[in-house]
Amino acid sequence: MTRKTDTGKNGPSFERDLARLEEIVQELEEGDRPLEESLRLFEEGIALARRLEARLTEAEQRIEVLVRAADGGDETVPLELPEDGS
Amino acid sequence: MRPRGPDPGEVPQARPGSRLAPLAVRDLNRAADAVLGDAIGPVWVRGELVRFLAHRSGHWYFSLTDGDASVSCAMFRGRNRRVPFEPRDGLEVVVLAVPGVYEPQGRYQLVVEAMEPLGAGAAALALEQLRRRLAAEGLFDEDRKRPLPLLPRTIGVVTSADGAALRDVLRVLRRRFAGVRVLLAPATVQGKEAPVEIAESLSRLDRQRPDVILLVRGGGAREDLAAFDDERVVRAIAACEAPIVTGIGHEIDTTLADLAADVRAPTPSAAAEVVVREREELLERVRSLRARLVRAMRHRLGALRGRVREATAARGLRAFPLRLQRLLAHLAELDRRLDARVRTTLAERRRRLAGLAGRLSPRALASRVAERRSRVGAVREALVAAARAGLEARRARLGRLAARLEGMSPLRVLGRGYALVTRGGPGGPLVTDAAALAPGDAIHVRLARGAVDARVEEIHAGEEAPPGRENDR
Numbered sequence: 001m002t003r004k005t006d007t008g009k010n011g012p013s014f015e016r017d018l019a020r021l022e023e024i025v026q027e028l029e030e031g032d033r034p035l036e037e038s039l040r041l042f043e044e045g046i047a048l049a050r051r052l053e054a055r056l057t058e059a060e061q062r063i064e065v066l067v068r069a070a071d072g073g074d075e076t077v078p079l080e081l082p083e084d085g086s
Numbered sequence: 087m088r089p090r091g092p093d094p095g096e097v098p099q100a101r102p103g104s105r106l107a108p109l110a111v112r113d114l115n116r117a118a119d120a121v122l123g124d125a126i127g128p129v130w131v132r133g134e135l136v137r138f139l140a141h142r143s144g145h146w147y148f149s150l151t152d153g154d155a156s157v158s159c160a161m162f163r164g165r166n167r168r169v170p171f172e173p174r175d176g177l178e179v180v181v182l183a184v185p186g187v188y189e190p191q192g193r194y195q196l197v198v199e200a201m202e203p204l205g206a207g208a209a210a211l212a213l214e215q216l217r218r219r220l221a222a223e224g225l226f227d228e229d230r231k232r233p234l235p236l237l238p239r240t241i242g243v244v245t246s247a248d249g250a251a252l253r254d255v256l257r258v259l260r261r262r263f264a265g266v267r268v269l270l271a272p273a274t275v276q277g278k279e280a281p282v283e284i285a286e287s288l289s290r291l292d293r294q295r296p297d298v299i300l301l302v303r304g305g306g307a308r309e310d311l312a313a314f315d316d317e318r319v320v321r322a323i324a325a326c327e328a329p330i331v332t333g334i335g336h337e338i339d340t341t342l343a344d345l346a347a348d349v350r351a352p353t354p355s356a357a358a359e360v361v362v363r364e365r366e367e368l369l370e371r372v373r374s375l376r377a378r379l380v381r382a383m384r385h386r387l388g389a390l391r392g393r394v395r396e397a398t399a400a401r402g403l404r405a406f407p408l409r410l411q412r413l414l415a416h417l418a419e420l421d422r423r424l425d426a427r428v429r430t431t432l433a434e435r436r437r438r439l440a441g442l443a444g445r446l447s448p449r450a451l452a453s454r455v456a457e458r459r460s461r462v463g464a465v466r467e468a469l470v471a472a473a474r475a476g477l478e479a480r481r482a483r484l485g486r487l488a489a490r491l492e493g494m495s496p497l498r499v500l501g502r503g504y505a506l507v508t509r510g511g512p513g514g515p516l517v518t519d520a521a522a523l524a525p526g527d528a529i530h531v532r533l534a535r536g537a538v539d540a541r542v543e544e545i546h547a548g549e550e551a552p553p554g555r556e557n558d559r
Contacts, residue, residue: 015235015237018371021379028382028386031385034508034514034515035506035508035516036506038383042383045379049376053369053376055265056369061259062268063256063267064268065272066291076294
């Protein structure tokens with residue numbers, strides 16, 4: 001059960017974005033990039049941070065159920081559940 | 087009276103054993119052993135295990151009994167190694183054995199060649215054999231286990247559509263405010279149809295490319311979980327692209343499905359927690375990265391300011407450093423705010439709001455007297471409204487901050503008419519002193535929109551900047 005914190009190669013976009021942000025911060029902290037490149041990295045980093053945070057604070061939960069379609073394939077339909085079971 | 091041997095009973099008077107040529111005890115026992123072995127031969131015997139002892143030597147010693155009669159047994163190391171279950175007293179077994187006499191003690195015993203459990207034990211045996219076979223194929227290997235996604239977008243769930251397990255999973259996911267899409271592939275989780283349905287639902291769901299799949303079922307008797315020990319289910323799990331988290335039965339139940347899964351959680355709720363557990367942590371991580379980003383940029387600009395100041399001090403060029411200074415002050419302020427804000431997350435606010443609303447449920451209020459009920463109702467509304475307003479304010483502030491952060495970009499400075507000049511190309515060194523250039527040098531001029539590549543025509547080293555530019559603000 002080795003749960004490594006993502007290798008970033010082909011993972012979902014969240015992992016990729018986070019890995020990229022970490023990379024950018026590191027590069028900026030090393031500080032030996034030309035100014036213009038630093039500026040470009042900074043802007044990219046801020047955009048990434050915004051996107052990541054937006055995803056983390058998303059609150060919507062959608063529930064769908066997989067059903068057989070008429071053509072034999074699968075399709076998903078929204079599932080209505082009573083909100084409070086208690 | 088002293089008979090010839092301990093207790094082999096009446097042995098036929100053997101020809102060589104005459105009064106004049108009495109047998110050695112060893113020879114007698116050997117003869118008895120041969121007679122028993124030949125006469126009864128290898129036979130299957132059933133009975134209950136008692137006085138089971140696994141000796142240090144690796145051999146097993148035990149007795150078989152049917153209640154009235156019993157017989158001593160020995161099973162040697164080379165043989166018992168192949169028994170695929172743990173024998174213990176009380177287990178009903180069937181053994182393949184050759185009867186004989188244990189020479190040193192002249193004791194009648196069975197030498198056991200093979201042992202299989204009967205009844206409930208047979209099922210355990212079959213399961214153990216299956217487990218070994220699948221393990222030999224590598225289906226349970228640790229290096230097959232895949233990491234879970236940090237933040238799944240789509241969580242697949244295979245379970246019964248009307249079971250408690252599904253409700254548990256959804257409740258946990260909702261409580262954690264994970265912005266996720268839950269995709270349910272219903273399957274019967276008990277009975278004869280269950281293995282096929284579970285296996286099918288797993289592969290159908292996997293084709294929808296969820297980030298992770300939960301295979302869950304609430305607790306029950308161990309036999310009710312049989313479907314999760316089924317080979318078809320195990321193979322379906324192994325074949326899935328998406329990582330699988332199982333939460334089957336109670337804590338103590340481990341099924342073959344659990345062994346094949348990438349992560350095994352003890353219960354359905356725990357399985358749901360495993361996949362969204364790291365969200366708070368991630369939020370902290372992103373925010374701290376953003377703070378570091380701003381800090382690094384500020385530091386970088388601070389160094390730049392020093393260089394610019396040095397290069398221009400003699401010429402009274404103050405406008406640019408001043409602008410930088412302002413920018414740095416902004417960044418510092420932003421940095422401070424980010425730090426202060428890290429603890430109070432939007433999610434926490436929302437959770438608190440949900441907690442408030444939950445505690446003040448209509449049912450709890452219904453039992454109170456009418457006047458009181460209306461008072462509490464009013465309080466509740468006010469609380470909910472206040473909490474909601476707080477949430478809105480927070481969200482708005484977050485938005486403003488983010489916008490502000492973007493406004494901080496040093497590139498905006500260029501928007502006011504300044505240009506960055508580098509030698510050679512866009513990646514070249516920043517030019518802060520005309521003396522560093524010579525006529526004919528290629529320079530790259532970065533403007534607010536676009537850039538210009540140009541060549542130097544004339545150098546005014548050490549001169550004041552031409553009038554007009556220094557007044558430019």
